[in-house]
Amino acid sequence: MSDAGGAVSGAPSSSTPSVGSPPWVDAKATDPAAHGGRMDRGLVILLAVATGVAVASNYYVQPLLPTIRRTFGAGAGAAGLIVTAAQIGYAAGLLLLLPLGDLVERRRLVVVMSLVTALGLAGAAVVPSLDLLYVAAVLVGATTVVGQILVAFAASLASDDERGKVVGTVMSGLFIGILLARTAAGFLGEALGWRGVYYVAAGLALVLAAVLRRALPRYRENVDLSYPGVLRSVVAIFREQPILRRRALYGALAFAAFSALWTSLAFLLAGPPYHFRSGTIGLFGLVGVAGAVMATVAGRLADRGLQAAVTVATSAAILLSFVLLWVGQSQLVVLLVAVVLLDLGCQGLHISNQSEIYRLLPQARSRVNAGYMASYFTGGTIGSVGSALCYDAFGWHAVCGLGVGFGAAALAMSTGERRFGRRLAADRAGVG
Numbered sequence: 318m319s320d321a322g323g324a325v326s327g328a329p330s331s332s333t334p335s336v337g338s339p340p341w342v343d344a345k346a347t348d349p350a351a352h353g354g355r356m357d358r359g360l361v362i363l364l365a366v367a368t369g370v371a372v373a374s375n376y377y378v379q380p381l382l383p384t385i386r387r388t389f390g391a392g393a394g395a396a397g398l399i400v401t402a403a404q405i406g407y408a409a410g411l412l413l414l415l416p417l418g419d420l421v422e423r424r425r426l427v428v429v430m431s432l433v434t435a436l437g438l439a440g441a442a443v444v445p446s447l448d449l450l451y452v453a454a455v456l457v458g459a460t461t462v463v464g465q466i467l468v469a470f471a472a473s474l475a476s477d478d479e480r481g482k483v484v485g486t487v488m489s490g491l492f493i494g495i496l497l498a499r500t501a502a503g504f505l506g507e508a509l510g511w512r513g514v515y516y517v518a519a520g521l522a523l524v525l526a527a528v529l530r531r532a533l534p535r536y537r538e539n540v541d542l543s544y545p546g547v548l549r550s551v552v553a554i555f556r557e558q559p560i561l562r563r564r565a566l567y568g569a570l571a572f573a574a575f576s577a578l579w580t581s582l583a584f585l586l587a588g589p590p591y592h593f594r595s596g597t598i599g600l601f602g603l604v605g606v607a608g609a610v611m612a613t614v615a616g617r618l619a620d621r622g623l624q625a626a627v628t629v630a631t632s633a634a635i636l637l638s639f640v641l642l643w644v645g646q647s648q649l650v651v652l653l654v655a656v657v658l659l660d661l662g663c664q665g666l667h668i669s670n671q672s673e674i675y676r677l678l679p680q681a682r683s684r685v686n687a688g689y690m691a692s693y694f695t696g697g698t699i700g701s702v703g704s705a706l707c708y709d710a711f712g713w714h715a716v717c718g719l720g721v722g723f724g725a726a727a728l729a730m731s732t733g734e735r736r737f738g739r740r741l742a743a744d745r746a747g748v749g
Contacts, residue, residue: 361483383598
């Protein structure tokens with residue numbers, strides 16, 4: 318275990334292979350948390366802040382969409398596809414880059430990816446066309462999966478009895494980064510223009526790379542696999558782990574709902590009866606920060622074994638939020654309550670999911686997370702595309718109907734969570 322000051326750390330060089338380990342799990346990989354004490358609080362805070370700053374790069378654009386739309390003379394659907402492009406890039410990064418966290422030295426990987434993010438953000442600031450902005454969004458999206466590498470890093474360094482709390486704290490940083498990104502981008506967009514926002518974001522990514530290079534511990538898993546082997550193992554893990562598949566579906570539905578709201582909300586607020594400017598639209602990100610508290614709460618509840626109850630409650634919150642968004646679209650107070658409720662539901666369900674999947678294979682957490690997060694952001698892509706198309710063709714009510722569908726599907730599935738657990742336990746007992 319290392320402190321937050323950059324002391325060298327790494328997985329032990331050898332371990333006793335577990336009996337009956339599947340062939341896609343490297344028997345030499347170890348869980349450092351099993352051999353150390355509690356994680357240093359300073360390191361937890363560093364990881365939370367770094368994760369938030371990293372993932373924010375994907376979300377600066379959302380309050381700027383109306384301005385970008387005017388710059389390029391594009392429709393709402395075409396401008397909304399910038400969000401989709403970023404999510405496509407993120408999904409590709411989850412599949413192709415996140416598994417590298419189990420293969421190469423993590424600190425070096427984090428620094429390199431942060432530098433490439435800075436390059437993509439600088440490119441977005443100077444593009445002359447919407448098509449090239451899509452390309453820059455894909456590059457930024459792919460490399461900001463560094464935030465997920467940091468989450469897996471935190472899970473590896475945490476002890477067993479604090480893992481839910483640590484992951485919840487780091488994920489709180491991630492969620493706050495997403496939400497504050499909108500607020501900061503809104504105000505900076507009014508002062509500097511949307512291109513200025515990207516210049517500032519590029520500088521911030523460079524600072525992040527320097528800080529992490531100095532402060533993070535070195536860490537590398539002892540995984541005896543090639544890169545193609547690591548990628549194949551992600552598919553094998555997903556196929557062999559029913560809990561991972563189920564939690565991935567919950568995650569996909571939750572992020573589809575989250576993306577459906579935030580892709581089109583700026584257009585609603587920029588039009589009648591609100592006519593808000595980008596800075597005011599960005600303030601809606603601050604409203605959602607209240608929901609980030611749910612990440613830590615959900616992590617603590619997961620440590621107590623209450624995942625099933627959390628899953629039902631958070632799925633119901635997602636469904637209810639879109640009902641409120643539907644009936645209260647012209648009432649600002651109702652909109653604010655619905656945004657908070659949606660963030661509570663989506664973030665709480667996501668943390669419950671991650672607390673479950675990180676218990677599965679301690680020696681393959683980056684690959685487990687890759688399978689989960691690829692599904693998660695596939696759901697987000699579906700939600701953002703569906704939202705942009707629905708708003709363009711049918712307006713806000715269609716966006717809310719889409720969100721209701723996602724929430725209803727998650728709630729229907731969550732009512733069978735306890736039955737799923739009993740059936741899985743029975744199957745395992747039968748195999749044993």
